[in-house]
Amino acid sequence: MEPQLNLVRLKTMYEKMVLIRKFEERIIELVQEQGRIPGMQILANGQEAVAVGIIESLNAEDVIVSNHRSHGHLLAKGADPKYLMAEIMGKSGGVNKGKSGTLHLAVPEVNALMTSTVVGAGPPLAAGAAFAQQYRDEPNITVVFFGDGAAAEGSVHEAMNLAALWKLPLLFVCENNCWAGAQSYSQHCSIGNIAQRGIAYDMPGEYVDGNDVEKVYDLAVSMTDYCRKGKGPALIEAKTYRMRGHGENDHQHYVDKEELVFWTKKCPIGNLKEKMLKEGLITEDELQVVETVSKAIVDEAVAFADESPFPYAEEALDDVWVK
Template identity: 70%
Template sequence: MNMKAQGIEKHIRIKMYEKMLLIRKFEEKLVELSGIDGRLPGMQILANGQEAVAVGVIEALETYDVVVSNHRSHGHLLARGADPKHLMAEIMGKATGVNKGKSGTLHMSVPEINVLMTSTVVGAGPPMSVGAAFAQQYRNEKNITVVFFGDGAAAEGSVHEAMNLAALWKLPIIFVCENNCWAGAQGLGQHCSIGDIADRGAAYGIPGEFVDGNDVEDVYYYALQIATRCRNGGGPGLIEAKTYRMRGHGEYDHQHYVDKKELEKWYALDPVKRYGKRLLNHGLMKKTEFETVERNMEKVIIEAVAFADQSPYPLPDEALEDVWAVEEGGQS
């Protein structure tokens, strides 16, 4: 067991496992559906292998903290408490989706759970998080903002500008770089001049922390510490979670460019299986409880797909609703 994380209460551990399993099963269903013509519109970008990052960071947050996500967002949204039924409906483009079928998988925003936005523009999230955190600071709130971005995004100018400003203004932001070893078909060494992205924090005066992104307790432990410092006016933090994209960039990508040995190595570190085993081995879950969680999650996914399938598509007349903000007096 991770020594630093030993103080984590049992119910949090079990909750984190359940959420990781939910994300895994939700996305396995998307893998299955995306292989059937006409079932899912658009490209599916999945986070298999990265569940521990989403769950560990989000478990460390409070209800009113803000989350900004990127194109690989399903895990972040489900960890934050998005309803799988409405998420599945959105992915299918249905009117009952979290954005009434207008955003699809790549551009979701779920204000009810303080997920400000997901952006598929690589590197667009960090500047947005600066705006959200500035508002929190300006209003003297105790809330913080978390932004997830990839190792590829870390090389974008927008990310450097966001970190510089956040440090200068001591904004309450946790920058979470999910280093999944790939940016599209480019390995880390092809787009990044250094091995450890967390080292860049020093250039801005932001404490940078590496975590084992395939160990949910490690992620949770550090995220909680950084969140507390941030909440108490200590300024931003940077977490680099070392993890792995177990599938291709999107479901069209069959990873022909990935060394099979590398895949095998990371499959052995599968964060969901690894954590399930740990909970069983340490007696935190009995085998029967473990099997019940498995069955419950399967049921949730079946119900989500049934709900989305039965939901209607939005009507053409509704296409321009909720697209523009309406000002007082009716001008848009």
């Protein structure tokens, strides 16, 4: 790739990570203003490089399937922040007319097929999407994001087995953020690297520093290329950290504060910013523009959501398959 193109991509990835961070920071503020957002908010603060690095390697037609921690994936895939924020606030102008809220977001316009808050439900559904792509002889692939906790669910292993058996164009991305609810990784997982599980299904499995967007992107390019060539599925384990509680109602009383400090220093956005400044790839003025633009996008999203009404009760059964 041309060095100039590399730089354009790097800046784009930085902008996307900042937008995701600011979008979710605004959700934190809205949660704290009582009554502004219904339901539990589950954020991926600190995990932005996984969403952006993986999705930057995809085409618009490629499908993603996400989970309960989905905002970053959806924004990176190109979901409109206005309609996304409106949905998260339960408003009728939202991507799912206010009927999903944050936990079951789907943005079919950008091929973000669905998210499921049932832990481990995504991979079998993604295998279905990948099967459809293979059956229709499409050149596209599916990527499914799931957590380290989900990796132990039987449904994930069944999906891996079928995907490998049928050589489906499916990239499994395990976002290992060191926690599954209040259980730490060492309390719930029998092996050091979930990526090793690829061996069991005869698919490539590699882990990567999930806080380094360039490394995530590079590995994603080679793994998506593998899947796209019809060789079958692949597995990426992106090692990162959940910087907030499981949800915004969880104040992380069980988390070692030194561990939080350690990972704060590994912030994917802060570190990329430092690197770009040090190497003269970006100026302070340009960084300020990124901040201002993303803040304006988030402001606009919240203003749009505020103006949108809640759905009417009479609409509750619209758009459902069986009444």
